[in-house]
Amino acid sequence: MGLKPRSLKNRLLLSLFVVAVVVFILTELIFIEKGRRSLVKMIEKSVDAYVSSLVAMRLAGPDGGTGLNLAEESIGESKDRSTNAYFLILRLSDSREIARSESLRDVNLSLPMSPQEFPRGKTYFWKARIQGEKVRCAALREFARIETAGDAGSSMDSGESECLFIAGLSQGYIGIRLRETLEITAPLLTIELAVMLALGWVVIWRGLAPLRVFEREVQAISSANLTPVTVPEIKEFASVATTLNAIIANLKDAFERERRFTSNVAHELRTRVSEIRCASEVALKYADDLNERERKNYEDILQSAKEMQDTVLNLLTLARCHAGQLKPQKDLIQLRPLIESLWEKRAKEAASRGIIGFGAVPENLSIVTDRNFLEIILDNLFSNAASHSVENGKIGWVASNHGGEFSFSISNSVRGLSEDDLRCMFEPFWRKDEVRSSGDSHSGLGLSLVKSLAGVLGLSVSARLTAPAILTITLFEKRAA
CATH class of the missing domain: 3.30.450 (Beta-Lactamase)
Known part of the structure; x- marks a missing residue:
C-alpha cells in the first residue's frame, strides 16, 4: 500500500515554521x-x-x-x-x-x-x-x-x-x-515570528499558483481529453510538464491509430460479411433445390453472418464513440415501459436456463437523454445478465432518481468472478477463459459498448461484487442541484 500523498504547501509551511522557530530561539x-x-x-x-x-x-x-x-x-x-x-x-x-x-x-x-x-x-x-x-x-x-x-x-x-x-x-x-530582557524581546520576536509565517504563507501560496494550475490540468486528463498541459514558469516543474506533454502526444497518436484501425477493420469486415449474408439468404430463398444438409449449412452460415454483422456494427459504434462523432439527442424517456420491453426480449432465453428475473422501477420515472443510445446500453446489460448468469439463478434490477441523481442497477448470479476481473470487464473483447472455451456466441463487446455510449450520454458505469456470487452493474447520472 502506497503512502498517503502530503501537500507540498503544508510541507513548505511546516519547514518555514521550523526554520522560523529555530531562528527565533x-x-x-x-x-x-x-x-x-x-x-x-x-x-x-x-x-x-x-x-x-x-x-x-x-x-x-x-x-x-x-x-x-x-x-x-x-x-x-x-x-x-x-x-x-x-x-x-x-x-x-x-x-x-x-x-x-x-x-x-x-x-x-x-x-x-x-x-x-x-x-x-x-x-x-x-x-x-x-x-x-x-x-x-x-x-x-x-x-x-x-x-x-x-x-x-x-x-x-x-x-x-x-x-x-x-x-x-x-x-x-x-x-x-x-529576565527583563527576555520579557521585552520575547513578545517582539513572537510578533516577528507570526508576521514571518503570514508573509511566508502568502509567498508560498503565490509561488505555488502555477503548480495549482498544472494540477487542475493534469486531473482533467482522460481518454476523452488529451489536451497538453501548460508548462509552468518554474524550472523544476517545467521539465515534468514537457515530458508529460510528450507522453500525451504519443498517447493521442496511439489512440488515433487504434481508432483508425478499428474503423478500417469494421468497414472491411462489414462489406465481406454483407456479401456472405446476402449469398446465404439467396441460397435459402431457393431452399427447395437444397437437400437437408445443404439447407442446414446455409442456415448456420446466415446465423454466423448476422452475429458477425452485430460485432462489426458494435465495432463501428465504438470507433465513432472514441472519435467523438456521435451526437446524442434529447428525448424524454419513460423508463418503466422501455425496461419491460427490453427484458421481454431476453426473458425466453433466461427462462430456458431456469433464470428468474424481477425488477423495481417507479411507474413515472423518466430521464431526458438519447433514446437509441440508452436502449442499446440497457439491452446490452440485460443480454449480459441473461447470458452469463448461472443456471437457475436470479436477475434483478432497480431504477431510481433521488435528489437529482439517476441510477439503474442490474444484478445477476455469477460463478468464478473475482475483483481482478472487474477491472477488465469493460475492455473490448474481454471474456473469461471459461466463457471463451464454452462456445459462447458473444463477442465481448457488449459492456465495452455500454461504457462508451454511457460516456457519450454523460453517464457513468461501474461494476462490483455485492456478494461473492452476485455481480452488480450500475449506470448513474449526477445532476447539479
Missing part, C-alpha cells in the same frame, strides 16, 4: 548571551573598581596590631550583613586575615588558588558561591602601607606589606536584567 539566545556578557563585564568593572579602592586604603595597627582604617564612604554597603557586596584582605607574609566585610559574616570564602599564587599587579576574576548566591569575585595582589601605634598613641610607619585584596559583587542582578 537562536536570536533570543544571542540576545540573552550578549546581554549576559555585557552585564558580566559591567560587574567585573565594578568589582575591579571596588578592589582598587581597597588597595588605596591605609592599613593601621592600633596598639601594635594590624588593622584597617576605612572611611564610611569607602566601606559602603559591605558593612551591612544583608548586602550583596563583599571584601576580604589577607596579608601574604603570614596569610593572616586583616579585615573582612560584615556581609561575609563567618563564611569561609573559597579561593581558586592559594593566596601566594595570585598574580602580582593584575586583577584576577573568578566565580564563587557565598551562602548559595552566585558572586563575581576579583583579587589584586599589591603592597600596602602598614602603620603601628607608637608612644602616646602616635602612629609610626612600619613600611609596606604585601597583601591580597579580594572583593565580590552578587550576580543576582544579571538574572534580573536577563
Whole structure:
C-alpha cells in the first residue's frame, strides 16, 4: 500500500515554521548571551573598581596590631550583613586575615588558588558561591602601607606589606536584567515570528499558483481529453510538464491509430460479411433445390453472418464513440415501459436456463437523454445478465432518481468472478477463459459498448461484487442541484 500523498504547501509551511522557530530561539539566545556578557563585564568593572579602592586604603595597627582604617564612604554597603557586596584582605607574609566585610559574616570564602599564587599587579576574576548566591569575585595582589601605634598613641610607619585584596559583587542582578530582557524581546520576536509565517504563507501560496494550475490540468486528463498541459514558469516543474506533454502526444497518436484501425477493420469486415449474408439468404430463398444438409449449412452460415454483422456494427459504434462523432439527442424517456420491453426480449432465453428475473422501477420515472443510445446500453446489460448468469439463478434490477441523481442497477448470479476481473470487464473483447472455451456466441463487446455510449450520454458505469456470487452493474447520472 502506497503512502498517503502530503501537500507540498503544508510541507513548505511546516519547514518555514521550523526554520522560523529555530531562528527565533537562536536570536533570543544571542540576545540573552550578549546581554549576559555585557552585564558580566559591567560587574567585573565594578568589582575591579571596588578592589582598587581597597588597595588605596591605609592599613593601621592600633596598639601594635594590624588593622584597617576605612572611611564610611569607602566601606559602603559591605558593612551591612544583608548586602550583596563583599571584601576580604589577607596579608601574604603570614596569610593572616586583616579585615573582612560584615556581609561575609563567618563564611569561609573559597579561593581558586592559594593566596601566594595570585598574580602580582593584575586583577584576577573568578566565580564563587557565598551562602548559595552566585558572586563575581576579583583579587589584586599589591603592597600596602602598614602603620603601628607608637608612644602616646602616635602612629609610626612600619613600611609596606604585601597583601591580597579580594572583593565580590552578587550576580543576582544579571538574572534580573536577563529576565527583563527576555520579557521585552520575547513578545517582539513572537510578533516577528507570526508576521514571518503570514508573509511566508502568502509567498508560498503565490509561488505555488502555477503548480495549482498544472494540477487542475493534469486531473482533467482522460481518454476523452488529451489536451497538453501548460508548462509552468518554474524550472523544476517545467521539465515534468514537457515530458508529460510528450507522453500525451504519443498517447493521442496511439489512440488515433487504434481508432483508425478499428474503423478500417469494421468497414472491411462489414462489406465481406454483407456479401456472405446476402449469398446465404439467396441460397435459402431457393431452399427447395437444397437437400437437408445443404439447407442446414446455409442456415448456420446466415446465423454466423448476422452475429458477425452485430460485432462489426458494435465495432463501428465504438470507433465513432472514441472519435467523438456521435451526437446524442434529447428525448424524454419513460423508463418503466422501455425496461419491460427490453427484458421481454431476453426473458425466453433466461427462462430456458431456469433464470428468474424481477425488477423495481417507479411507474413515472423518466430521464431526458438519447433514446437509441440508452436502449442499446440497457439491452446490452440485460443480454449480459441473461447470458452469463448461472443456471437457475436470479436477475434483478432497480431504477431510481433521488435528489437529482439517476441510477439503474442490474444484478445477476455469477460463478468464478473475482475483483481482478472487474477491472477488465469493460475492455473490448474481454471474456473469461471459461466463457471463451464454452462456445459462447458473444463477442465481448457488449459492456465495452455500454461504457462508451454511457460516456457519450454523460453517464457513468461501474461494476462490483455485492456478494461473492452476485455481480452488480450500475449506470448513474449526477445532476447539479
